[in-house]
Amino acid sequence: MPRDGTATRTKIMDAAQQMILQVGLMGTSIERVIEEAGVTKSTFFYHFRTKHDLAAALIERFADEDLHHLTDALTKAEQLSRDPLQQLLLFVGLFIEFAEQLEEPFPGCLYASYCYQSGAVSKEMMDEVEKMMRFWRAQVSRKIEEVQALYPTRIPIDREEVADHVLTTFEGAFILSKVMNEPKLAAQQLVQCRNYLELLFKAD
Structure with missing residues (x-):
């Protein structure tokens, strides 16, 4: 049975939203979101093609x-x-x-x-x-x-x-x-x- 990626997607979005509220959209990088969310780069790009x-x-x-x-x-x-x-x-x-x-x-x-x-x-x-x-x-x-x-x-x-x-x-x-x-x-x-x-x- 394939995994439901909703939880991972939500985790990425939650990490990104918190970061944007702290440092703004321009100060939020994909690399920092990946690190904060605790996911791999391939996992991030599976859910989002770009910032x-x-x-x-x-x-x-x-x-x-x-x-x-x-x-x-x-x-x-x-x-x-x-x-x-x-x-x-x-x-x-x-x-x-x-x-x-x-x-x-x-x-x-x-x-x-x-x-x-x-x-x-x-x-x-x-x-x-x-x-x-x-x-x-x-x-x-x-x-x-x-x-x-x-x-x-x-x-x-x-x-x-x-x-x-x-x-x-x-x-x-x-x-x-x-x-x-x-x-x-x-x-x-x-x-x-x-x-x-x-x-x-x-x-x-």
Whole structure:
């Protein structure tokens, strides 16, 4: 019976992702990934023809995981409440709960790593990053539209701009936490984001 190479492929990808988050894509070499993953050169090239193929597989996996995190959180929030405003606040709250459990700063975001070194990344990979950013915007914006149908805002807003603000806070909170080496800082900033959303709509 032939061996399933999924575990080996995952080990290579995990080693490469950790390295990219630490030293960037340009600082990550195939030789270092092979050494860190503890595989042979032939094994690496069996799974990935080039470093570009590895980078593409990583961003595809990261985007898929991100998609599931987003949709799972929205689904759970909608199951916990029928009120759109509460759903929006619960959605952010679920990420706060995740961030509060971190004992070390979140290791980083591949989206940010690829953007910082976009010259070393193909257009197809950057298109994948953009697609996920737009998906986040669309999903959060849709929820804000549902909230606006029931609750007036205290100030005029553009729902896509507010959605972008939420995404910016999510991304920036984890970056700031890593830079400052303060694991709980991400959760604190997400709390501020939730406070802003709660204050934005007149729920009384």
